[in-house]
Amino acid sequence: GAVVSQHPSWVICKSGTSVKIECRSLDFQATTMFWYRQFPKQSLMLMATSNEGSKATYEQGVEKDKFLINHASLTLSTLTVTSAHPEDSSFYICSARDQSGGAVETQYFGPGTRLLVL
Amino acid sequence: AQTVTQSQPEMSVQEAETVTLSCTYDTSESDYYLFWYKQPPSRQMILVIRQEAYKQQNATENRFSVNFQKAAKSFSLKISDSQLGDAAMYFCAYSPYNNNDMRFGAGTRLTVKP
Numbered sequence: 001g002a003v004v005s006q007h008p009s010w011v012i013c014k015s016g017t018s019v020k021i022e023c024r025s026l027d028f029q030a031t032t033m034f035w036y037r038q039f040p041k042q043s044l045m046l047m048a049t050s051n052e053g054s055k056a057t058y059e060q061g062v063e064k065d066k067f068l069i070n071h072a073s074l075t076l077s078t079l080t081v082t083s084a085h086p087e088d089s090s091f092y093i094c095s096a097r098d099q100s101g102g103a104v105e106t107q108y109f110g111p112g113t114r115l116l117v118l
Numbered sequence: 119a120q121t122v123t124q125s126q127p128e129m130s131v132q133e134a135e136t137v138t139l140s141c142t143y144d145t146s147e148s149d150y151y152l153f154w155y156k157q158p159p160s161r162q163m164i165l166v167i168r169q170e171a172y173k174q175q176n177a178t179e180n181r182f183s184v185n186f187q188k189a190a191k192s193f194s195l196k197i198s199d200s201q202l203g204d205a206a207m208y209f210c211a212y213s214p215y216n217n218n219d220m221r222f223g224a225g226t227r228l229t230v231k232p
Contacts, residue, residue, distance in 0.1 A: 034220070038161075042224070042225075043209060043223065043224050043225050044163075044209070044222045046219070046220065046221075091161060093161075093163065095163070095220075106151075106153070106165060106168060107213075107220055109155075109162065109163035109164075111160070111162045112161050112162065
């Protein structure tokens with residue numbers, strides 16, 4: 001299957017700082033990428049949909065000024081958590097949709113980024 | 119809004135036995151996709167199997183198969199000859215056709231006993 005990478009896998013930061021997480025599709029182009037948040041022992045919650053060359057679409061309740069998303073190329077989307085606070089500590093997962101060759105609408109997931117804000 | 123329900127928070131199976139994980143969903147769409155993802159302790163989401171709603175034939179991937187009942191909006195996963203490596207969280211997911219939205223169920227934690 002298609003491969004999606006995420007970097008970093010682990011980040012610890014001080015409260016008030018900003019953290020950038022990268023999501024890359026390694027062997028396919030993705031016009032659409034997705035950002036999820038997962039709390040311990042819970043399911044994935046969609047935060048936003050990242051569209052290449054246009055503004056991201058945020059889910060209700062997700063602050064767009066706090067979670068900045070940039071999708072500058074067909075293989076890279078970034079999520080920046082601005083002015084992070086301890087309540088932003090979570091596991092962030094990205095996914096990319098592979099539509100090449102008429103593929104079924106399947107999302108392939110990155111390995112996730114664990115964020116801890118002190 | 120589409121919702122996905124997994125009514126079994128935890129399931130257990132003996133190694134080499136068969137287990138079925140339940141999933142129901144709610145939608146007004148006629149075309150959509152359904153997925154089962156596996157999340158092991160590494161937390162990497164791994165696609166197990168997928169089903170296109172317009173296909174009546176149940177999808178099969180080696181030891182994994184689904185029972186797709188469109189009228190009942192049910193999409194269960196059967197794991198045959200369970201292996202220790204099958205132990206993980208399993209998430210059922212729904213995605214409308216030509217839409218970005220993917221919704222996940224709450225997950226079922228599967229334990230495989232040796």
